[in-house]
Amino acid sequence: MLDVYGTKLPSRLLLGTAQYPSPAILADAVKASCASVVTVSLRREMAGGRGGEKFWSLIQSLRLRVLPNTAGCHSVKEAVTTAKMAREVFGTNWIKLEVIGNHDTLQPDVFGLVEAARILREDGFAVFPYTTDDLVVAERLLAAGCQVLMPWCAPIGSALGPVNVTALRSMRGHFPEVPLIVDAGLGRPSHAARVMELGFDAVLLNTAVAKAADPVGMARAFGKAVDAGREAYRSGLLEPRDVAVPSTPTIGRAVFQ
Amino acid sequence: MRVLVKGAGVAGLTAAFELAARGAAVTVVETRHSLGDNASWMAGGMLAPWCERESAEQPVLDLGRDAAGWWDAVLPGQVTRAGTLVVATPRDVGELDRFASRTSGYRRVDEDEIALLEPDLAGRFRRGLFFPGEAHLDPRRAMAALQDKLAERGVEFRFGVDARHMAGFEREIDCTGMAAGDDELRGVRGEMLILHAPDISLSRPVRLLHPRFPLYLAPRANHHFMAGATMIESLSAGPITARSMMELLNAAYSVHPAFGEAAIVETGVGVRPAFPDNLPRVESQGRTVAINGLYRHGFLLAPAMARQAADLVFDSDKPAEHADETHCQRRSA
Numbered sequence: 001m002l003d004v005y006g007t008k009l010p011s012r013l014l015l016g017t018a019q020y021p022s023p024a025i026l027a028d029a030v031k032a033s034c035a036s037v038v039t040v041s042l043r044r045e046m047a048g049g050r051g052g053e054k055f056w057s058l059i060q061s062l063r064l065r066v067l068p069n070t071a072g073c074h075s076v077k078e079a080v081t082t083a084k085m086a087r088e089v090f091g092t093n094w095i096k097l098e099v100i101g102n103h104d105t106l107q108p109d110v111f112g113l114v115e116a117a118r119i120l121r122e123d124g125f126a127v128f129p130y131t132t133d134d135l136v137v138a139e140r141l142l143a144a145g146c147q148v149l150m151p152w153c154a155p156i157g158s159a160l161g162p163v164n165v166t167a168l169r170s171m172r173g174h175f176p177e178v179p180l181i182v183d184a185g186l187g188r189p190s191h192a193a194r195v196m197e198l199g200f201d202a203v204l205l206n207t208a209v210a211k212a213a214d215p216v217g218m219a220r221a222f223g224k225a226v227d228a229g230r231e232a233y234r235s236g237l238l239e240p241r242d243v244a245v246p247s248t249p250t251i252g253r254a255v256f257q
Numbered sequence: 258m259r260v261l262v263k264g265a266g267v268a269g270l271t272a273a274f275e276l277a278a279r280g281a282a283v284t285v286v287e288t289r290h291s292l293g294d295n296a297s298w299m300a301g302g303m304l305a306p307w308c309e310r311e312s313a314e315q316p317v318l319d320l321g322r323d324a325a326g327w328w329d330a331v332l333p334g335q336v337t338r339a340g341t342l343v344v345a346t347p348r349d350v351g352e353l354d355r356f357a358s359r360t361s362g363y364r365r366v367d368e369d370e371i372a373l374l375e376p377d378l379a380g381r382f383r384r385g386l387f388f389p390g391e392a393h394l395d396p397r398r399a400m401a402a403l404q405d406k407l408a409e410r411g412v413e414f415r416f417g418v419d420a421r422h423m424a425g426f427e428r429e430i431d432c433t434g435m436a437a438g439d440d441e442l443r444g445v446r447g448e449m450l451i452l453h454a455p456d457i458s459l460s461r462p463v464r465l466l467h468p469r470f471p472l473y474l475a476p477r478a479n480h481h482f483m484a485g486a487t488m489i490e491s492l493s494a495g496p497i498t499a500r501s502m503m504e505l506l507n508a509a510y511s512v513h514p515a516f517g518e519a520a521i522v523e524t525g526v527g528v529r530p531a532f533p534d535n536l537p538r539v540e541s542q543g544r545t546v547a548i549n550g551l552y553r554h555g556f557l558l559a560p561a562m563a564r565q566a567a568d569l570v571f572d573s574d575k576p577a578e579h580a581d582e583t584h585c586q587r588r589s590a
Contacts, residue, residue, distance in 0.1 A: 021312050022535035023443070054443030055490035058533065072500075157468050213359060 002201050004148050004179050005094070005126035007065070011036035012196070013226045014067065014181065015219065016206025023058050025215050030062050033219035038064050039096055039204065041071040042086045056089070067128060069096035074103070076116045083120055095120060096128045096150065096183075096204075106156040110137040114144055121145030130183050133167040135174055142178065149175070150183035150204065153195060157207045159187025162195055172199045189218075189225030196229025197237060260570065261286060261426040265414070266297040267396070267555040268548045269432035270403045271563035273412050274331060276430070279571055283412045284426070288436075290417040292400050296434060297555050299449055299527030301475045301485050302396040303462050304328065304557055305341050307362035307388045316536055317554055320561040325392035327560035332402045336394050339461035342366075342374055343386040346511055352466035353384055363388045377457050377513060393462050395477050396556060428570050431547040434530040435492070439549060444492035444528040447553070448501045449485035451477070452509065454519035465512050472508035481522065484509050488553070497524045529553055539565040546570060 001008040015035040020026035030038060040059055059066060068086035073079040076099060083095045099116050101109030108131055117127050121144055129141050133151045141149060151171060154160035162168055163185070172180060182195045183204040192203045203226055212218035258281045262273045265287035277283045289295065306321030329336040343363070345352045357363065363386040372379035374387065408414065415423070420433075431437055435444055459476040475483045487501045502524065509516040532538060532550035537558050540547050546569045548562045 021314060022531075022533060024532075024534040027533070054492070058443075211355070 002179060004128075009036045009065070009202070011223075011226075012202040012230055013192075013223055014039060014183075014202060014204035015209065016204070017041075017059060018206055019210040020215055023055065026210075027058065027062060029209055029215040029219035030064070032216045033209070033223040035219075035223070036064060037067050037204075038062060039067045039069050039206070040090065041069050042082055042089060065094070066090050066092055067094050067096050068092065069130075070098045072100065073098060074100050074109070076112045076119070079112070079116045080119050083116075083125060084123075087125070093124055094126045094128065096130060098130045108132060108152075110134065113137070114140045117141055117146050118144040128181070133164060133171050135171060138171065138175065142175075148179045148181060150181045152184040153182050153191070154185025156184040158185050159208055160185055161187050161191030162198075165194075165198070168195060168198055168200070189221045192222055193225040193229035193232070196226055197232050199233050202226075258282065258428065258570070259426045260284070260428045260430060261420065261423055262430045262432060263287075263420045264295075264432035264434065264436075265289070265292055265400075265404070265416070266295045266432060266434060267300070267400065267559045268297075268434070268551060268562060269430070270400060270407065271327075271559040272430045272432055272548060272566050273407050274403065275563040275567035276570060277407060277410050277412050279567055281570070283407075284415060284423070285407070285412060286415045286418050286420045286423050288417070288419060292404060293397070296447075296527040296529050297396060297400060299447065299486075299525045300396040300555050301449070301462070301473060301483055302394045302399065302556055303341065303473065303475055304336070304392040304394065305388065305462065306557060307360055307391060308341050308343065308464060309554065309557065310361070311356055311359040313554070314534070314536060317558065320537075321554065321557040324557045324560050328394055328399065328556070329392075332394075332399060332406065335399050335402055336392050337461070338392040340374075341388040341391040341393075341462050341464060342371065342378075343388070343464045343466060344371065344378070344382040344512070345384070345466040347383065349467055350384060352468060353386060356466055357386055360386075360388075362390050374461070375459055375463065377459065377515075378463070381513065391462075393475055394556065398478075399556070427544065429545045430566055430570070431545055431549070434549060434551075435528055437530075437547060437549055439547075441532050442530050442549065443490070443533075445531050445552065446489040446491040446493055447486040447527050447529055448489075448497040448505070449483055449487075449525045449527075450497075450502065450505055450509075450521055451523040451525070452482045452484055452516060452519040453480060453522050454482060454513075454516050455480045456515040456518065457482075457513055463512060465508050467508060470504045470508050472505060472512070474509060474512060482509075482516075482519075486553075492528055494526050494528050497526055529555075537562050539569065541569045 011034050013035040014037040016039045068090045070079040070082040079099045099109045099112040101107050120127050130150050153162040179201045181202040182200050186205045209219045260281045260283050262269045262285045273283045304325040306318045310318045366385045366387045368383050462475045465472045484505045531552040535552050537550045546566045
């Protein structure tokens with residue numbers, strides 16, 4: 001079972017809770033996906049007073065572990081403040097740390113990310129940093145105390161799937177013991193299966209499910225794909241060959257050609 | 258039959274009309290002192306069931322299809338039937354295909370057709386979707402006109418009065434939205450701006466698709482435009498945030514740079530009442546029929562909900578078909 005910050009997760013799918021047609025469909029999709037963790041974004045409007053408690057109670061009713069995020073934060077200070085607010089509101093020290101460097105591409109600001117990760121780790125947070133596939137940044141994040149890394153495989157919401165498989169492979173190779181969760185950029189169940197086949201520990205996605213014509217069906221499909229990819233990885237994949245090899249043994253032939 | 262309608266938002270006013278039209282003696286009671294300051298007052302007024310289908314379920318299209326006809330028949334002159342134009346910036350042009358794959362009732366338009374539909378947008382967008390069957394109205398004018406029409410027909414209005422002080426009615430229609438205090442209801446905050454941009458004319462609502470900050474601009478009289486609207490899971494009705502305002506203004510500016518010169522005439526915040534499935538309900542309990550959960554579809558779905566409520570009041574044996582259907586669908590899903 002996947003172990004992150006001392007917590008064992010029964011499923012290797014983490015699902016975001018934004019952009020669904022309705023909370024009812026969100027709840028059905030989460031159930032269909034068998035996800036073990038849901039991410040929630042904290043809007044300032046939700047904190048304090050009578051904010052979004054109805055939505056929050058719906059999330060709670062799913063009885064899953066909640067991973068709040070710092071979506072939309074563009075500076076270290078903003079991300080740290082939001083993380084602290086999220087700890088109060090959601091009652092967890094888990095935080096998916098996003099420090100956005102570019103408003104349009106939502107590319108992580110890796111410099112701010114490392115700094116914010118260090119601050120939050122020192123403050124006792126279990127930090128899940130949303131990062132790129134850069135190995136040096138990954139090392140810095142681990143040095144800052146992170147025990148999990150969440151590399152993108154393509155920009156958030158792009159649905160492109162793994163655009164740089166080589167980089168993902170080398171990341172897996174460099175950090176064989178660190179839980180690696182592919183976050184952002186997955187568009188299809190086959191993308192999820194692909195990164196799981198590469199040996200990634202889990203995937204986190206949102207838009208591909210929330211914006212599907214049938215989010216519940218798509219959530220179920222992603223759940224199966226994650227399981228399939230994981231099982232394939234554990235079962236030892238056949239490496240590609242350059243020549244054809246018949247799968248039917250040629251019994252009864254006198255001479256092999 | 259004497260009927261008390263609680264709440265003078267779009268649900269209450271349309272219900273009052275349907276009931277009065279079937280011969281009920283209707284009184285509308287509203288705790289506020291005038292028509293304004295509720296979710297309906299902040300609405301966009303788009304009668305756009307085909308576009309809404311992009312994110313809403315099928316009942317929104319089924320129930321909203323006849324809304325433009327209802328408003329046009331009840332308030333001649335208030336409805337503009339000019340369709341909806343959906344555009345995207347070149348970078349987000351893929352969003353148009355995504356939107357198209359979720360909707361129906363449109364035709365694809367190119368740069369020339371966009372220029373014919375909206376001359377002020379000539380040369381600004383290469384591709385778009387045009388939904389010819391859609392319509393729009395100005396919610397505030399429509400509500401005021403409907404109030405006048407109801408008053409003409411003998412409907413009594415009591416503003417600034419608590420409904421608990423009203424007695425002697427055979428039936429009650431609860432149209433109080435969030436104030437109804439239904440356990441399943443939640444608030445979805447929406448922020449909007451009213452811009453006055455004298456250099457721009459639009460004949461129909463324009464929707465700008467964007468992966469994160471979709472915007473609509475609904476034209477109002479005299480070069481006024483409503484720019485909206487955010488969707489935030491929150492009951493807070495506090496003032497619009499700087500971020501939301503920047504997002505809305507950025508999007509408006511990318512529809513046309515002349516919006517950079519617009520005067521911001523008003524900022525508004527409304528809290529939409531919504532059930533977990535984001536679909537409206539008409540429910541009967543004892544002497545009371547409740548209409549609620551109109552979410553972002555007040556003007557679009559209120560006529561159908563009002564008819565169902567009136568059906569329940571006048572023919573209690575007949576169930577409210579659509580409301581029941583939507584319930585069952587969700588429960589069996």
